Amino acid sequence: MDLMFTESCILVAVLLRLARMGVAALPMHDGITVPRSMADRGMAAMGDASLGLLALRFRS
Incomplete structure (x- = not known):
């Protein structure tokens, strides 16, 4: 349950x-799903959020 909350x-x-x-974004x-032209921003937002909350960088 803790991991689901963190996610x-x-x-x-x-x-x-x-x-x-x-x-x-959906x-x-x-x-998340973002327009193809915004894929870099979506990846950056995911990386920043995971780094901020977990001190871990998201990798695709």
Whole structure:
């Protein structure tokens, strides 16, 4: 349960960060869907959120 909560915190942080950047993003199970042209921003947001919450960098 703790890991599921942590995962949801990362996902919410990513979605909020992208919304502030004006990037449309949809949650998808344990990831996000963004327009192909915004893929780099989506990856960066995921990396920043995981680094901020876990001190770990997300890797694809």
